[in-house]
Amino acid sequence: MPEPNHIGQDELLALVDGELTPEHVLTVEAHLRDCASCRAEFAAFLQASVVYAQFHEELLEPNLTPQIWPALRLPKSRSSAVYGWMGALAAVIAIAALMFVHQRHPQPSRFQEILDRSEVIPPRPHERIQVTAAGLTWIRSASHNDRRVAALFIKAHYNWDDPLSARSFASWRKLLRHKRDRLSSLSTGDGQAPLYVIRTETDDSSLRFATLTLRSNDLAALKGAFRFEGDQDVELNDVGPESPAAPAAPSQNPTPLRESAVTPADELRVMAALNEIGADVNDPLTVQTDATKRHVIVTGVGIQPSRQNEIRRKLLALPRTLVTFLSHAPLAHPPASGNFLSTDANSDARRFLEDRAGGPRQLETIAEKSLDASTYSLAYSHALDVLADKFPAAVESTLNSEDRATLLLLRHRHAAAVEHNSAQLADSLRPLLPARPQSQATVPQSYTSWQAEAGKLYEDARRLDDTVSHLLGGLLSKEQTERALASLPDAIENVQTQARAEAAAQ
């Protein structure tokens, strides 16, 4: 029964653009289910959007984007800074730190023992300390911002001349009558010495709690987090001596913490840590080294707060890693309800696919599974390509054997995931594909380097995903559908073969 009141074009477009309220979406979708003419109009809008997006991406942007990028010039002075304390960043770091402090060693004696031992470590006079407060970060004694922070420490009777040391921590703590101590240990998971986190909370001081992160092998204080009254947070980080030429005090276990520039290996460790929680592929994160090579910067866009905390927690133990989350609204993608959109132009194609699938419901299931598999295959091949980009042969050769092993592991995991997902894709699409003789696995003709192959694999996975989404999105005519189906077995096998080669490459 056709509905008398059709949906206006403006509403159809708003549905395409995700601009309708959820209730409104339901009514419009209900109408679309029953009304072929509105459905056709909706699909036409969607198709026009897709073609325009392609024009935008493939023609406009490449022709308009400059080839060179001058560095951004920002003023050095921060005189205009306004101190609304308790920067969101510092707060989240503090919360993440809080959550990480397990009571694994509740015994106060152990706490006291570590504090006593670290208290006698001689001060390291030439260390530079990075201060983060109110969302700003600077290197200590290079900025007038110091004075404000100094005032907080002085008021709390905490030695500002040497704030990042167990000695100062201990003498502040001795002044407190009521306090709660906690000790926990963190494993850095990258073969480095584990870290101790000591923390004292009190109501007796304007410094409400202080947390110090100590490296277990030499008890050097690497990081301090302080919360003052009024929820003012200050974080201190040891960023090592100014010049890498100045040899640090002899330590049996030299670590990158003492170097002045972060290295590709640091980036790799961050990526490996993200991989352990599946965040390198499934979350919109980028990992980069900043222009001054002081930090590995991890930026996430539009990630749920709970997931943000997980990511922060995972990266907490890694030196010189800054994590930033931006709250971009998600891009306005067309709503993903019902995969196949029917129009007059492609109803033949739909019938054709339904016949092969064995019915409309079966087609829907096939579409869902295939689109998922294809998306994952694309995502993992992208992750592999990112590694290839960050670690060209020249950089790879600078890694030590352990880091090289980590890189190999990541590569193999990604490649294996591409292989697995493209196999899934072949599997789920099988009812639609034309029957063909089982072909023997082809060997890639010329394997140059894993980096070059990763680029090709990503390109091919992208094209494959393109074809699959157009095919199953109902965007092709019957003729195009048949052509796409005929091309798919080879395209999938091609991706699979390449992925297999990448998963075996050394």
Next chain:
Amino acid sequence: MRSEVEQIYIETRASVASYLRYLGLSEAQAQESLQEVYLCLYQTLLRREPIEHIKAWIFRVAHNDGVKRRKRDKTFAAEPDWSRFVHPSDSPERILLDRERMERLKQSLATLSPQQRQCLYLRAEGLRYREIADTLDIEVSTVNEYLRRALARLAEAVHA
């Protein structure tokens, strides 16, 4: 904060520069404008003023700055001649988008108003109607109307 802005710059500069050039700025002018835009972002963040959606905010500032520059220097063309842009290698796999359809799209785009095209551009950049309206300083309902007419025309062209 600096590194945060630098990071945002690296992530968003390509889309913002493209938009500035789409507005008709030369490459050099677009670069100058970019510096201005991110400096403004830096100062705003330092003042701790809330920014809801960074990309939309950047586009709004870029649009205003770009239009100002275009007015100052009358030698700018209104828009680059995108109808002459060439498609980077057409792969045989590009089954959906044949050349012909792209040509029809371009012809159809040429019949739209610059504002309609700007709406389409910003929409393709992922901006919401509200954000497009703020960028172009028009009503949300106007954005919807521009886009509706524009896409109806494009749909006709690509469907033909």
